[in-house]
Structure formats: C-alpha cells, structure tokens
Amino acid sequence: MDSLPSLRTLNNVNVWRERNDEDGEPLSPVARLFHQPGSNVYIVAIMGSKIKLQPDVIKPILIHALLKHPRFSSLQVEDKHSGELKWIPTEVDIENHVIVPELDPNMDGADKFVEDYLSNLSKTNIPNSKPLWDIHLLNVKTSEAEALIIYRIHHSIGDGMSLMALILAHSRQVSDPSLLPTLPVMNKKPNLLNLKGFRFVYILWNTLVAIFVFVLTAFFLKDTQTPLKGPAGVELKPRRFIRRTLNLQDFKLVKNALHCTINDVVLGVTQAGLSRYLNRRYGELQKYNGVTGQEKEKNYLPNNIRLRATFFFNLRASTKINAAGVICHNIFFNTTLWFSNVPGPQEEVSLYGHQMAFPACSCYGQPNALMIHVISYTDKITFVLSVDEDTIPDPYSLCDDLEESLKLIKAAAVPS
Template identity: 50%
Template sequence: MDEIQGHKPLKPIQTSRNGKRSIINNDDGQPLSPLAHVFHEPGSNLYVIGIFGSKTKINPEEAKPKLINGLLQHPRFSSLQVFDKESGKLKWKATELNVDDHVVVPKLDQNMDSPDKFVEDYICNLTKSDVDKTKPLWDLHILDIKTSDSEGVIVYRVHHSIGDGTSLMALLLACSRKVSDPEALPSIPVMKNSSLIKNSGFWSVLQLVWNTIIGVLLYVATSLFLKDTETPIKASKRVEKNGRRIIVRNVNLDDVKLIKNAMNVTINDVVLGVSEAGLTKYLNRRYGELIDKEPSEEKNYLPKNIRLRAIFYVNLRPFGGIKVRAPLTFQFLASINYTVQVAGYLNYKVFSNTTLWFSNVPGTGDEIAFCGHEISYYAPTCYGQPNALMIHAVSYVNKLIFIISAEEETIPDPHQICDDLEESLNLIKAAVLAKQHVKDD
C-alpha cells in the first residue's frame, strides 16, 4: 500500500463498431497453470470473495447487462475447467454462458429485524460451499436490503484458479466508472521504484541474497516441522471447510496518514503496527478469560516466547506499476509442476503451521460506481484456507477498510477483533497528537 507515486487510468475495453463484445478466448484448450492446479488441491481450494456496499438501491436488471460487458471480457469467466485424459491435467474449455445461472437475487424481507446480521450470515453460508463445477467457477449475489452502511450489497465469489486478488481487482475496477465522470474508468495506483532496485550496489545485492536464503530455509522448515504456538487464534487441523465470518470495518485513512507523517514511516508500517497492537489486545483478553473470571485489560496475560507468524502476500506480476520483487515461491511451485500434489501438500503444511494471513493493497482514490451503482465500500478477502484468521486492508477514497475473515469455531467474536484494531488506531493517533501538542507548547 506504500510508495504510491500517483494514479493512472485503466485502459478502456475495446468493442466492435456495433457495440457487441469481441472476445478471443486464447485460453480455450490450454491447460491450467501450475499454480491454478494447486488451488484445487485439499487445503488450498481457495475462493476469492468480495463485498460491495451500494449507496443506492440495487436494480438487478440494470446490473446484469453491465456484468456481461465487464466480467465476461475475461474469457475465463465463460470457460469450464475440464479434465484432459491425455495430459492428466485440467484445461480451459470455452462454453456458452447463461448469466442467470451465475447471478443470484434472493427475495428478501425488507422489514427484517437485523439486516446486517442477515448479510453476515448469508456470506458465512457461502463460505461453506463451492461453486458448481459444471459451470464457470464464479457467482454473484445481489442482496436488495438496506444495512447500516449501504442501501444494498453485492457479493461476488470467484475460484482462485481464475485469477489472483490483483487481477480480479483490476477486472472489477474495469467494470466500474468514476462517479465524477460516468464515462471514465477509475484510476489505479502507480508505485514508485523500489529503493532496493535503485541502490543495487554490492551490499544491497548481498542483503537480497542473504534474505532469500533465510526465506528458503524458513519455508522448508515451516513445511516440515516449524509450527507456531498454539494460541486462541491458531486453527486446529482441517478447518478449511468450516464457515467463516467476514466482518468489515472502515476507519479514516487521514488518521493513518497523520500517524505516518508524524512518525516518518510508511502506511504499511502503520497498518502492520495497528494490526499487531489490535491482535495483542485481543489475544490478551482471550488468555485472560482462560485464567481469570473477570480479566482486566490492564493486566498482561500473554505467555512468553509466543511464535506467531503471518503469511504476507506479495503481488508477483506488474500491475499499476508494481514490480516483480519476490518470485521465489512461484518459481518453486512452477519447478515442481510435474506433481501438483506435492506443491499442494507443501502449501497446506506452510498454511497450517502458521497462524494467520495478511494482505494489504492500495485501492482506487476515486469514488466509483460498479455496474451502475455508486459504491460506499468494497471488501475483498478469501476463504478455504486452513488458517483461522485473515486480515485484509484496502484503501478506498478516504477510507482504510479492514476485512476480517475468521473461522467461526476458533474465533467466535470477530467483531471484537475489529473493535480492537479500531481502538488501537485511535490510541496511536491520540499519542501522536499529544506528542505534537507538547512540541507546540
């Protein structure tokens, strides 16, 4: 989320003179990539799921044609994944797509008692199931119900083999338009060149080589035996099929920038610091509940020498100026594509031996309309992983949005994690303001 130099517009989608879609499916008949195969292995069968909050009442009949002209520009959204007997691998096969098979519009009671809880439960139920494999592996749900922060909710679900979070974000933004200019595509962040790339001297190269060696050793050790401490947020075995609660919390991006500037750090530093502080508060409370009948937030219940690691996802392909900096894991998986099962097993071991996933990416600075509906927030995350907790942070206009994806048996109170994250941000902000006040005096 750091080193943002500016924004550049997305490229427009090309259409023929008569306005009809013109799609050449270059993937038709091609095998899935090694990484896409891994996403079908047990413990790595992942789905990207995202939530759009709409500022206006959702009109499904208005949204569907825009979906056709947006999502379906990517041929994988109109392709099946079929088993090829000759190669023994899955391959893409183009198919006629009926949008009504993928767009779900349930009839809802507009006077229900708790719309927010209904939406949370609805999404949780989605995380307990897979998309029907006899059709392209995606669907979209339009929930025409007013919640506390939106007039309606759009939920999309896409199998991770279709694309990663970055490519799907780019595609979803391509389906959107600026609110300020309905004909214009939203801008995407452009990243500055890495200081490591600029300072490619001997010591920088040596540091890169050393860190790479350490990373490889830790990866191998984690896949074989190195496990995190069993804590209240560490998942037990085989939780990947359990339901997950997905909670969204918006905070003020200006508060994050205030802390960033005052401490001369990056936005990533602030997000990670807030996340560490929030998780510390949450873990301390959970340990306190195990020890005291009436735990005190002022008392430290945390045991010493906790090993708690997060898997941090880094984009490996150029997107909006982001450079390829750490292709080791991808190249490793590609090098063993002759046995996807081995790659899937190693992935599962690394995932299950660590505690949580973490991801933060910059979003667009423009207010956008998705499929003709002005968006108040968007919240991408995923499910299907053998970890109990994922924290995702994404920026949108003047908001920083925390998305918690929590396995509901291990973490029964994910709203509390959001509360602790928000409170930690406020405490850090208050400390910064107090320090500035002292300097001014």
Template identity: 50%
Template sequence: MEFSPSLNNLKQIKTTIKDGPSSRDHIDEPLSPMARLFHEPGSNVYIITMMGCKTKINPDVVKQNLVHSLLRHPRFSSLQVVDKETGSIIWVPTNVNIDNHVIVPELDPNITNPDKFVEDYMSNLSRTPIENTKPLWDLHLLDIKTTGDNGTGVFRFHHSLGDGLSLMTLFLACTRQSADTNALPTLPVSKETGYIKVTSLWSVLQVFWNSLFAVVMFVFTLLFLKDTETPLKGSCGVENRPRRFVHRSVNLADIKAVKNAMNVTLNDVVLGVTQAGLSHYLNRRYSETRDGNKASNGDKSDVIPENIRLRATFFFNLRATTRIDTLVEKMKSGKMGRWGNQIGYVLLPFAIGLKSNPLDYVKEAKAVIDQKKTSLEPLYTYFVVYLVLKLFGIKAVGKLNHKVFFNTTLWFTNVPGPQEQVTFYGHDCTYLAPSCYGQPNALMIHIVSYIDKLTFVLSVDEETIPDPQRLCDDLEESLRLIKNSALATQESAKNK
C-alpha cells in the same frame, strides 16, 4: 464437513463452445500451475467480496452490462474440465447463461437485523462450492437495507481465476467514477521504483543474508517449526469449516497522520496497528481463560505468555500493476494476454505483547518489513512452487503449501482500491470488502483502501475466533492510541 471440491471432484462434462476466433484461441489451454494449485486439498480457496451500494441494485441492468464486460474475459466464460487423456485441467469456452451467475434471492423485507443477515448469508456461501458445470464465479444481489446501504452485492470467484490485484483491477474496469461516468477509476501509485534497491556492497550482503535467513526459516517451517497454539491458531481441518466475514473502516487520514509523524510507510503503520490489535485481543482472551469469566475492557494487565511465536503468511503480487484502461481494451477484444496468479509470500513474524509506548508496535513492524524488503523471499517462495512442481508434481506442491500455511497463524494481504467513489453500472459503491475462504488458517486479515477510508476485512473460523467484532474493536482502538501518541510526540518535539 468437506465444502470445497478437490481436483478429483472435477468431472468430464459436456460443453457448448462459443463461436468466434477469440474464443477458439483458448480451446484446450491448460490451467497454469498456480491455478491448478488452488484446486488442491487445503489450498482450495475462493475469493469473496462484499460491495455496499447507496441504492437498490437493479439486477437487469447488472446482467445486461456484465454480458458486455466481464463475460468478454475468457476466464469468466470458460469451464475448467479434466482432460481424460492427460488428467490435466483445461479451459473450455462455453456459452454462459447470465441467470446462472447472477443470483437474486427472495428476502423478507422485514428482517429484524439486516446487517447480521448479510453476515450469515456470506457465511453460508462459504459452506458450498460453485458447481463446476459453469464458470467458477457468481454474483449475489441482496435487496436489503443495511446500515448506510440500500443494496449489497456479494461477488464470489474461485482463486484459480486470478490473484487479488488482477481481480480488483478487473472489477474496477467494470466501474466508472461517480463524478464522471466516462472516466475510469484510478489506483494509488507507489513512488518506489523497484522491489529491492542495491546501492552498495553492503546492501548486496544484506540481500544475501536476509534471503538466506528467509530460506532457512521457510525450510524449518515446512519441516517442524509451528506457531504457538494461541486462541488465534486454527486446528487441523480448519480449511473445511465455514467462515464469518466482518469488516471495519477507519479514516485513511489517521493512518497518514501516523505515517508522517513517524516518517514511515503506510504499510508500516497498518502492520503496527495489526500487531497492536492482535496483542490486545489475545491479552483479553488469555485473561478470560485465567479468570474463568469475561475480562473487563479496562483490564490492562499483561497476561500474554512470553515468547509467543505468531507469524503471518504475507502475500506479495509479483506482476507489474495492471492498468485499468489497458484491461478495458483487452476485454473488448477478448484477448487477455498473460493472466492468472502471480503471487509470492513471506513469513512475517509479529511481536505479541502489551507495550507501554504504542509507537513501539509501528517501530517493530517497520524493522521486520525493512528486513523483508531487502530479501528475495517472495520470489523464492514463488519459484520453489515451480521447482517442486517440476520434480514431484502438483500433489507435492499442494502438500508443501498446506504445511507451511498451517504452521503459521494467519494470512495477511492488502490490495489498493480506487481513490474516487466508483459506480458499478449506475450504482454508487459505499465500500468494498474482499476476503477469502478455504485457507488452512483460522484468521485472515485483508486491507483495502477506498477513497478516504481504509478497511480491515476479517475472515475467521468461528470455532476458533467466536468474537471477530471485538478484534475489529481492538484494531480500531489500537489505531486511535497510536495516532494520539504519534501526534503528541510530534508536538512535543516541535516545542523543544
């Protein structure tokens, strides 16, 4: 079942051009190559974000404020139209009817399982595209009380509108700190000054060797190198199937405790936890296949096949971090400057298997990440898209990316969230859970931080992964085991 429109489905449509010089500056502006890529079959991806609120969400307040904030962004008040003469897609500013974008469904107040209802609602959204007769975004406001929340908002954006970091920054520009409604939220700032640090001839050689190895693996993956067929690996056509979205929050303090005890980075810990969680999940699934029934949670025997190749397409944002206050000023003027998708990716291998020492997961993850940090792989994958585009056109780029993505097992990405509780037009947010659908993988793991929590957001194909909550359990349990082991090792070292 095809649920995402391809480039060929975009039709010539009549539009009403907005008045004003700032709008006319964007008339007939073509989509960037990366934005066009997200209309190709197999790469037709939507970003979907769930937002929990402490109070019921007032639709009239939200609509009124969106008109004066989000709609000032040209991309959110423009249609994507196929030019008859050139065949390219162009941005055409239009008058936006906010009622066509903010959807408030009538819900039964006596729903038996409201949390499951919200999951089902999001899954149903992944079955259908946004009509191209309007700008490609919408917001669904669910007047339903779930566990811990009195209102839920579901944002949906076509990925051609921007990458994860730019859209997160744009969303936060529409919020304020709950404790000070005049103050914008702040994002955590990395202390690292650059992506690659070259300090000696040896470091230059490391960058050269790691980059060369990454290029070879990329070419092999494009041509023939596939991940092992595991219970996590999606089948052909998985991008056209609906998704199930689940999330699980853990204490950020636990992540930081492991980080400090092992002298590693937060990313090292998160990827180590992910590697451990995937290993435990796969061990259970293989146990069930072997035994023909449900394996008990206490079954610790390692039945994972040896030499599993399991890789993640790990996305990197290549732009300088957008300042929220700068974005607010740009939105007021309606001139956004450079905007869009500026992302590269690396092929990140996971070492799958049960470890007697939980800290080994983090150590192995750190070794792999350190190698990726001393390579030009994200820049290479970004620029190869432009090279293939110039030489062979957008169709070839779409097929290239689809082949590489499909030959890996999952997508992995992370976006920093605000450090303070934020209010969305007067509605205090309890959590943010962004994810995607339309990718040619059965699993995507997205990591987002918010205040003192870190949330694992899973987007899964239920035909492949019918029990995503169990995978969330494995991730949560893996963090507990790693934290306890790290603190015990630290305490033992102090006592010596």
C-alpha cells in the same frame, strides 16, 4: 444453503463458444494448487451500493464485463490423457450465475442477515459443471449501503488483485463518468544492485533468513498454538465475515509523524490489535486464578510467541503440482493467518451505473482460522476479517482491538 431465502434468477441470456477439449489451455501451477486437498479457496468480494440495484441494468453489463473473459466462460476439465486440468470454453447461461433473492428491502437486522447470508455461502462450493463463479444481488438496506453486490469466485480463476482490477476496469469516477478510478501509486523502491555498503548486506541477510525460515515452515516449523490458530480441517468450516471501517487520515497522520508508509502503519495496527486480543484471551484463561479488575491491563502473553501471516507468488514453472500442493498447505497451516492489503480507488466510483458505498474482499476455504484483508476507498480503510467462529468466537472484539490500537498509536505518534 437451506437457510437462504428463495432465489429467482435473471432472464435467460446465453453466450456460446465452440468446445474443443484438445485445444484447452492448461491451468497455471498456482490455479491448480487451489484444487488440491485443503486448498479449495473462494474469493468473496462485497460491493456496497448507495442506490438500489437494478438487475436489468447490471445483467447486460456483466455479459460485456465478465463473459468475454475466457476464464469466466470456461469449465475446468481434467484431460483424459494427462490428467491435468484445462480451461475448456463452454456455453454460459447467465441465469445460472446471477442470483437475486427476493428480500424485504427494509427488513430489521439487515446487517446480521447479510453476515448470515455470507456465512451460508461459505458452506457451499460451486459445481464443476459450470464456470466457478457467481454473483448475488441483495436489495437490502444495511447500515452502510442501500444494496450489495456479492461476487463469489474460485481462486483458480485469479488472485485478488487481478479480480479487483477486472471489476474496477468496469467502474467509473462519480465526478467524471468518462474517467477510470485512480489507485494510490507506490514510491519506486531502489534496485538491490544500486544499494551500497551496510544497506545491501542488511537486505541480503534478511532475504536469506526469510528464505531459510520459509523452507523450515514448509516442512516442520509451526507457529505457536494460540487462541488465533485453527485446528486441522479448519479449511472445511464455514466462515463469519466481519468489517470495520477506519479513517484513512489517521493512518496518514501516523505515517507522516513516523516517516514510514501506509503499509507500515497498517501492519503496526494489525500487530498491536492481535496482541491486545491475545492478551485478553490469555487473561480470560486465567480468570479463575484471582485476577482482579485492577490487573486487567496486565500482560498475560506467553514469552516467545511465533505468529506469522502468509502470502505467496507464482514462481514455479513445473507442471507437477501434487508435491507443491502438500508443501503450500503445510506453509499455510503452519502459520497463523492470511494477510492481504490492497489499495482501492482514491475517489468515489460507480460500478455498473451504481455508486459504490464501500468495497470489501475476503476468502473462505483457507487452512487458517483467521484472514485479515485491508482495502482503502476514498478517505476510508476497511479491515475485513474472515474467521472460524469455533476458534475466534468474538470477532467483533478483535475489530475493537484493531480500532483501539490505531487510536493508541496515533496518540503516541501525534501528541495533541
């Protein structure tokens, strides 16, 4: 990270644990998948603060909030006999994990600076000689926040939902500091065994088809090679992280008009936005074929495009992980993008005593050129894009397409 400013660290605070390699707990199968070639994935969580950060206040809270969690105070060490990775408790020096760059808080181009800072982080890995996480405190004013807290956590420590839950467990409602944040509650889905007739057959058939396609994807079925699909080795390239915040009320209006869910609207906006982006990119490829300005809304999309997103669950009990690592890498690489959707707090919250302006999460190290993460907070929904700029050189245009798609869907579903 040569392009980052000089860093200073916090005062030395140590947490000691007795080390016993034989008593180490093995990593779960999914945790070990994230150490396989092509799957070295890090989670990046950005928390905007409405006030300047006070490192001396945050530091002792972090000791209580994170270092008491075994995974944040353990090394991942290969067992000498079995070769398997284990969690080994270790002495943690907070100075090596909390980084506070000395910055001009009122610098020009702060938003671009933060983008570059995050992109530079994606060029590096955390050494295995310490627990695989760090936190960066940036006291720089951007267009949406007075300062930023940036978490970088290896995906083997936990998934996005569990890490977000851990962070929010140490936040409180601004209106009542004695209360934890509240998250939207999903309506309970009917049990498959309680369904009857055609609906049961319909869900069962779709499930079987999805499993069949999943197996084919693991071995040879690839998405169409589009301008969104990255080349082999894309997981090794740096990322650009872009955010676009939209009004949650617009999603609710569409949801109520169409009698669907917020997730349905989010997926519809995402699909429409990707279609608009691809249509423009394919149109640009044909710009030398006599296309006029009047034809710019023409459909240039090829027929029968296969474009899918990927997510996965830890259902595998076997401890042998090498073959599974190859299969998972194939699944990720053979699809076009990663997609994640996480509900956030419904009210404004404070984190470590600092009122939050926004949360945003994403990843780097995944074998896809594009990841879209969607998170809600109070009355807003934020789309966070993690892109390989060689594949997607204009990520802001993709954000514009997502925003425009929401406007078009809202106009069609809720006529004025």
